[in-house]
Amino acid sequence: MHHYQFSTPTDSWSETAQQILDTAANIIAERYQRGDVFSNPDAVKQYLSFKLNQHDREVFAVMLLDSQHHLIDYKELFFGTIDSASVYPREVVRHVLNSNAAAVIFGHNHPSGDCTPSQADRRLTSRLQNALATIDVPVLDHIVVGEKCCSFAERGWL
Template sequence: MSIRYPKQCFTSEDQVLEEAADIIATRFVRGDAFCNPDHTMQFLSCKLGGFEREVFAVMLLDNQHRLIKFDSLFFGTIDSATVNAREVVKSALSCNAAAVILAHNHPSGDPEPSNADIRLTRTLCDALALIEVRVLDHIVVGKSCVSFAQRGLI
């Protein structure tokens, strides 16, 4: 269950974080579900926290909320990434996902969701609902993490 990125994207610290994320994911792939927001945020911090540009990703989950695949779909600039709902839906369908957790990083370190983040989340929730895929959360990774579900935004 190893998700790899091109080597030029990583420093040695990034490689350590990637390995830590793989260890966390391995624990969940063996049967535990991504139901604990703290574990999910820890996993996503390792996956997305080291990037110097914005990355939008989706965790594709089965009916028991076990990880099928972690998919980094969009890479942006230092302060934005263009996200296309069609590609998110295609990713969910390709894995026969029953649920997803959306995630992206804020390279500035401030995890506070923007108005654009909130609008995008609503758009993606609506698009995924059409194909009966539940959006469990949208987590923004910065120096800490913000969960839309914990804030009542989903």
């Protein structure tokens, strides 16, 4: 008679899952860094889904792009409940200037699974757009990641 041991998911399992998602996101990023650009909303949604869906709390991130919309860097900047008080435009502008980015795409997750942008999300995006306009850096999109992804650009909000 054989005895089987079944293991339950542990922290190491979670770390492995995290590594798989990070690897998938990096493969997508490498593909776009090699020639294609992040000007296709579906590619951006796929990339941000891999990066942000793994978090159980809200995370606000920025994709820093060059003038041809190749990815320079991806940074997760703010954690916890994302609202206009917890995201500092000054910090976003600092990262944009330090990376010499020519454009940005914002992303954040809704752990509830509902990707519908809130009024606070729209106000925050507007504040960040205004701050970045002072240094001539456009916001190409803001993607909210839930079970699906919602694009501000596709809704005509940018």
